[in-house]
Amino acid sequence: MTDSLLAFFTVIDNQGGVIVKDAPKFDLDLYIQSYRGRTRFDRLFLIGRSSVPLCVDALKAAVAEAKRGRDPQRYREAFECLRIAAPSEPEAATFDKAWLDNIETANQNETRRLLAELKGYKNNLIKESIRMGNEDLGKHYESIGDLNAAAEAYTRMRPDVSTPKQIIDVGRHLVSVALQRREWGMITSHLSKMPSGTNSDEYEHMQPYIRIVMGLSMLGQERFPEAAASFLAVDVNASPTSYNEVASPNDVAVYGGLLALATMDRADLQRKVLDAPDFRQFLEHAPHIRRAVAQFVNGRYSACISTLEAYRADYLLDIYLQKHIPKLYAEIRSKCIVQYMIPFSCVSLDTLEAAFSNPAQSIEDELFTMIQSGTLQARINAIDKASTNTSSCERFACLVTTVSANPRVKLQSTALATAQSYEKQAIDRLRRMSLAAADLELKGQRKTSTAFSGLGGVGDIIYDEATMV
Template sequence: MADSLLAFFTIMDSQDGIIVKDPPKFDLDLYIQNYKGRTRFDRLFLIGRSSVPLCVDALKAAIAEAKRGKDTQRYREAVECLRIAAPSEPEATFDQAWLEAQEAANQIETNRLLTELKGYKNNLIKESIRMGNEDLAKHLESIGDLNAAAETYSKMRPDVSTPKQFLDVGRHLVRVSIQRREWGMVSAHLSKMGGAQHAEEEKAVQPYLRIAQGIALLGQERFKDAALSFLSADSTITASTYSEVASQSDVAVYGGLLALASMDRNELQSKVLDNSQFRSFLEQAPHIRRAVTQFVSGRYSACIAILESYRPDCLLDIYLQKHVAAIYSQIRSKCIIQYLIPFSCVSLDTMNKAFGGPDQGIEDELADMIQSGAVEARINTIDKLVTTKAANPRAKMQYSALRAAENYEKQALDRLRRMGLAAAELELKGGKKMGAFPSNQADFMIEESLEL
């Protein structure tokens, strides 16, 4: 089996896949119980293709999950992977009888639903047409025809009659768009759902909107916006309302990691640790709370150590995997910058103890940060010292005083102009530049009104 696993991950590596050699901290069976719907297979299949320790177990679970559904293409992909990774496993042989029977059943069900929908359209009953489109779209989604499913879900919109039905259509479209990794479409559908909320529906749908929006923003690498979206999700709503996209632990990990990568210490304290709405999520991922606490407390090496111990778990997440390197790099850079702020001179040995690894020193990383402008410092390679550029508090104070004076002068002039316009009994309308007064004419009116 070792040779076949090696061959499998050689293929995965040649396809630019991410290979995780270290075992994750979660139990596979308990982990997958947090999800429902098609995301269960997606997560199992990703773990099977990425995790060396869990490869065979995850692929076998993915095959079992595929056989519980209707998507025969997913079954083929999972069996093909297991056939390469562990050809001796019983599940590595195609169940041709199940495949043929399922494909025939799928075609029969598709024809039946199309016939029913055609009858509903002939009868011109809006509610029946809406339900017919919904049943057909759900079936198309379950067999893996996501393009046709999205198109059919969209056809439900003209026939909705209640706020709940409108939100249901939005959720269907968001779910399919997430599966297709169309992050712009996810945001577009969510904005329509948010604009159509009613008081009785708002609370129940709020976590789903925030979490799905956070996933879409994460996919677009807008880390701070994504963090704010996750942090604003209401943790008091049951997880079953959004378990088709994420679990409570996922929300805590996404929100905490992205906040660490994009927020300063004050924001982390107020928006993460002191956020009562997010506290229940953090209880599901205590390591994230510890990492944020260590960063806020100034123990940066401890923060990085915690995150590094959970890196394999993050690399096995379907939404985080592609962004782990960028997120961890930003967090590490922030820790180094914050570590250097109180000191004018630090030895490289001290920096290596705090941030260096067993096979890699900090010197090259510091040099890259200095060259990019992230850190204002110099490295003395002879004495093995890092010297930071001393701040000039006098110059900072003078600069802030000048800026305050400029702002005060600008506000005073704006108020004088408004007073002149009011004294002349004129009205200034915004939005049309052609109607604006030239600055010299406005000043003349002000002076004339003041003389009067």
């Protein structure tokens, strides 16, 4: 690492940023080609600020991507990072002041033009023109990075919409802005206002996008089970162009697979992930995720963890996963340890260390944390720690004893619950028989219908007559 890179990542570390020293397995050029829109810069900029091996290449690509857009602040940020990280690079040698001045002037002129047009539309009181004027203004604000003004312009479209397609367009614009601002709760609110009952082709075309952004919203709120269900429900037959401004098919496979591993049991993983026809096709874009899920289902827990660890660097460079990777990996690891312990009454710490070695934390401390939180029902025997003459199953250096429920108590509890259920059913049946014997049942007669016309479109009114006999 050069001195300039070291200084750059020292600043990032002091700011609390994530630093990834291992090289990811993806090719940067092929990776970024899967996306379009503003997410391209966001992903390149994050990689440039996080990945030591890809820092310079990603920041150079981010500078070029910023100059293809109309957001001057993005160019300033990317150029400044590149200047600090690699001052000797040609792209960092000269700040393009002429381009910056031209784009700022063009943005101001375009803003004035669109505001003048919108004012004229409002004076003419043409709702469709007002809606389109606010939409054009919102798109302009979004492209230049003024997300607050973009959200306000899109919100002003609502009073002037008249068709389900227009309502969907407003919702998608607001969701896009909320996603960039990381307002996860607002995403859910905007999606709930879309006309879900419509059968239009536009809404069907939007389904993959809606499920993906809903999954990202749940992920941002750390509601992992709901996020997993949303990603697993994405239609594989949809064209990636309908959602590649947010994610790629590979991202859908990774997000859905990791969240499913962290939240689902083995039966659900087999049924909803490996055997699901649609999601199985997504897994073809990320075969390592399919392999990790299959290893967990087949009881190869150490292999599952090793597979995921090999791709940790890739996931730490994802704009949506980076924050959640430590927690997701911890939950998957805990599940693996719990499943590994189920068949045994005692397991040696040496065996656990060999199967689940973690350089960041000793297995003993990890087990203590799991036992304390209630994740693992077990005990660690510390009494015979100094003993060397006892058997291998009695030395502390290799003993973790699982705590199982008392079979007698479990049997008695099950029998008691069964008896209570039978008693309740018997009482309900006796009550029903008594009501029938006393002729106190509520009997419904045949339904008769009377159609009313000429009542302002009331339609058919159905009467249901019931009498107490």
